[in-house]
Amino acid sequence: MLALTGVTVRYGEREVLHGVDITVAPGELLAVLGANGCGKSTLLRAAAGLQPMTAGGVTLAGRQPGPLDIALVFQQIHLVRRRSVLDNVCAGALGRLPLRRSLTPALFPREVREEAMACLDRVGLADRAHDRAGSLSGGQQQRVAVARALCQRAPVVLADEPVSALDPAASEQVLALLAELAHDERLAVLAVLHQPSLAARHADRIVGLREGRVVLDGPARLNTDALYEPRVAKAAP
Numbered sequence: 001m002l003a004l005t006g007v008t009v010r011y012g013e014r015e016v017l018h019g020v021d022i023t024v025a026p027g028e029l030l031a032v033l034g035a036n037g038c039g040k041s042t043l044l045r046a047a048a049g050l051q052p053m054t055a056g057g058v059t060l061a062g063r064q065p066g067p068l069d070i071a072l073v074f075q076q077i078h079l080v081r082r083r084s085v086l087d088n089v090c091a092g093a094l095g096r097l098p099l100r101r102s103l104t105p106a107l108f109p110r111e112v113r114e115e116a117m118a119c120l121d122r123v124g125l126a127d128r129a130h131d132r133a134g135s136l137s138g139g140q141q142q143r144v145a146v147a148r149a150l151c152q153r154a155p156v157v158l159a160d161e162p163v164s165a166l167d168p169a170a171s172e173q174v175l176a177l178l179a180e181l182a183h184d185e186r187l188a189v190l191a192v193l194h195q196p197s198l199a200a201r202h203a204d205r206i207v208g209l210r211e212g213r214v215v216l217d218g219p220a221r222l223n224t225d226a227l228y229e230p231r232v233a234k235a236a237p
């Protein structure tokens with residue numbers, strides 16, 4: 001279980017997350033929803049250890065997560081476009097390799113290449129292993145990024161708007177894949193999504209953020225309209 005407890009983040013004087021509590025269980029795809037600027041990306045960065053918190057903490061099965069426990073998938077697909085699909089997936093294993101290997105990634109050990117191939121097969125792209133990553137469609141590239149996360153063997157996957165740059169069909173495919181991996185591989189997957197309808201179709205549970213606070217936590221079919229309503233102006237005194 002990944003547990004975010006009382007996560008509070010401040011940029012300068014301004015507090016943008018005010019004590020956020022969220023849990024994600026192994027085997028669960030949790031979607032985080034909310035209007036632009038409500039703090040979704042900040043929350044995800046804090047969960048990944050990339051953003052200092054002023055209060056609160058993150059635990060995985062009751063302990064502090066290690067550097068390899070959390071894999072990240074971004075909206076802007078971070079692949080090395082001129083390298084092969086397989087090399088990009090192998091890179092997920094870099095953190096597990098001795099430094100000597102990390103410095104010469106062209107020489108990934110055979111076991112890693114085999115594991116990467118299995119991960120590519122898992123996302124339905126084994127036949128593209130030797131193509132340049134940049135030659136794939138956006139949806140395929142995001143599936144490669146998911147395969148790289150799998151190759152990291154992290155029990156937790158955090159994804160920040162992983163389908164925002166994709167067309168509707170590719171979006172459905174990537175989210176179905178994330179849900180399937182959560183269920184079959186028992187990963188805890190937390191995905192920030194910009195479309196409530198995608199969350200309703202694929203997530204097991206949703207959390208709604210509004211102005212840095214959790215205002216909704218429950219089944220994916222919950223009505224999310226209130227998350228996107230403009231803030232009600234304070235009545236004049």
Ligand SMILES: Nc1ncnc2c1ncn2[C@@H]1O[C@H](COP(=O)(O)OP(=O)(O)O)[C@@H](O)[C@H]1O
Nearest residue numbers: 011012016034035036037038039040041042043
């Ligand atoms: N690095 C930063 N420095 C200062 N303010 C930031 C920074 N990143 C985000 N913010 C502000 O924090 C709030 C939450 O941003 P963010 O987490 O990116 O929201 P979301 O992902 O929900 O759109 C916004 O008001 C944003 O302008």
Ligand SMILES: [Mg+2]
Nearest residue numbers: 040041042160
């Ligand atoms: Mg964001």
